[in-house]
Amino acid sequence: MVTETKQLIESRTAFQQLKTQLHRRMVDAIDLSKAGELKEEDLRSQLRALAGHLCTTEAVNLAPEDREVMVDEIMNEIYGFGPLEPLMSDPEVSDVLVNGADRVFVEKRGRLLPTDVHFADDEHLLQVIQRLVAKAGRRIDEVSPMVDAKLPDGSRLNAVIPPLATNGPTLSIRRFTSKGILFEDMVESGTLTTEMAEFLVSCVSGRMNILLSGGTGAGKTTLLNNLSRFIPVSERVITIEETAELQLQQPDVVSLESRPANVEGKGEIGPRELLRNSLRMRPDRIIVGESRGGEVLDMLQAMNTGHDGSMSTIHANDTADALSRLELMVALSGVELPNIIARQYIASAIQILVHIARLSTGERKVMRISELSGFRDGVYSVDDIFVYRMSGVNMAGKVEGSFYATGHEPVVMQRLASIGVKTSRDLFAPRELKTGGNFKLRK
Template sequence: MTATWAGAGVDPALVTRVRERVARAGAAVSQEELERTVRELAGVVGREDLGRLVTSVRAELTGAGPLQPLLEQAGVSDVLVNGPREVWVDRGAGLEPVPVDLGDAAAVRALAVRLAAAGGQRLDDAAPVADARLPDGTRLHAVLPPVAADGALISLRVLRPRSFSLDSLVASGSVAPAVAPVLERLVAARANLLVSGATGTGKTTLLGSLLSLVPRHERIVCIEEAGELAPDHPHVVRLVARRANVEGVGAVDLTDLVRHALRMRPDRIVLGECRGAEVREVLSGLNTGHDGGCATIHANAAQDVPARLEALGALAGLDRAALAAQATSALHAVVHLRRDAGQRRVAEVAQVVSRGGELTVETVLVQDAGGRVLRRPGWAGFAARWGMR
């Protein structure tokens, strides 16, 4: 059975009147002010009905409308809309449909357009694709017809910045007890780390926990497309990329931010996700004395990292040989994560080496399907280099 959202019964005229009142106020409206405004415009309602009405109106004004309750559910990481009655969520065990009725195709389109506007992006027939960050940090990707052949599509990624200690990741099974000391030693020895994995494997969570191990007197400069990292550390400086506005100006991309970060006296430079030409600036920085840096990268296995880096290097004008020379000296270790049956875990620790001029990632530790952590032939040299047993 498909249920309509509780706010679907809100009178659109009421929402319009509240929006006009809020616009005239010219500032952020508090919960108390919104309650007073709704009570004045809606007439006499009971306290319980007023609470539901205010929640619905706020969701229509500043939130994701009928999708807002899903975004606020604990454990939800993604909300996807394929059509008026095709809504899916990921609660950590893969995508599953939810019984939500958004009305009709026009309502889905209107919601996509409003969300894009809230993120400062244009979405219409002339610009049918939008990639934005909503005021609460939620990532939005929206596509309109004719690019989306069957109707407007909405993809929302929920960001819940939260700091997890390495001990808590061990307790949850994300990091094996035998692997935790290895990660601690790599951070203490200022190794340059690349955290790899597919989407939703917990790369950002692990990176945040590793940054929490950085000595308290060091300055960390984090560069991200969206503010996801939340390390438990007293000296973190955050730089967040900015997209062009509706006029197509004002963009500040990751490449620019990496260059600026190098001038900010960082002890550690951290790139939230390496996904484009900024790889050249990151490798250059790590090769010029900025050790102890970290980044994440999308890859299905640790052994796929060289190919992924080569593809990104090509975007920056680096040929295969140049990329290999830079990466071999700039990167020391790869920590690869996997997600099996909803469980995120560190599956491999590998070292970055050059074999005949070719960039290679060589696994030194692996956790098998039974949970055992096994040492590979390269472990002895890797351990000796970083002062491990």
């Protein structure tokens, strides 16, 4: 049995080596740069003929279906993602991470997994990176060895090449999907409960300013996208992002995307400039995809001056860290504000804090929904409304824990009631909350 297994492995290895050899001969025989100018079907026919010719001249017995595999691979080299094409076609893959030619990882359902995908060598990987970057209208070379770009399908690409990447070119792709995770799915999967969802929807309808915090890949943008669904269609919304990811469906939405500097270091237009300009565009609400720098001060000013119902996300480890980072970003604005004034400004601008996390199991949970009701005696007045308490991980590798309503009835309830947004006080009765319920989209 062991001998048969060894022979099978050796046979597969030899076959792969043979296929790789023919693949390289085919690539050498065509001009990839000009091949992209041909119609796909014409090029595919030429490649089939070339594969048959090479098999004959090299005396290689390769089945027609295996020749077709080689043709597909080369087509992917010209039009697609090269060896990464199967990963980019997998609907369960959210991130593709390449650490050199032989180390390719993916994120599936929140977990990082190795793959058997590899490139021929670092030069092959570099060629794929350069082609993808060129599709995005950018360039990457020794002069500009690092790039962040958006691909034509909406996916986000980041690449770093030598000399900055010492172990070979690296590539990170955050996939874009037009079919996002819905609020209903998040409730059903246990990311949050129906009570939490209902309260957040009321806050959006009632034009509360909301800050979402969490780590990388926690699901901040997914949650922000879902909350944005409940903005009334009668309102004018302006979104500001470094890389456009939000997918608002309202009819009066203006999406603004920042622009990096060109190769000469000129032409950069950042989020702060876009935010300032958006104030001249008569917005009802402003959504900043991610707060990262001095634009935070302008965002807080907008929230404090009539643009209620605005929202943003921020990288942070917890709610307290999110507020501290906001203070730091206000300091980065270049406007000298005493720290106590900055805190008062933050406290008057934001009403609701939401922290979401990706746990060690890959599962995502809204860890807490809190109310920021003011600033007293030098500290923020923050009260948790809903929390998630993790107790461990079971034998199946799933997290164990429960959601709870703390019993705090938000001060914003008065404001919601005054503008006709009905929210039951029963939502906040102190108790353990059930997960996996059916959340119905309210019209």
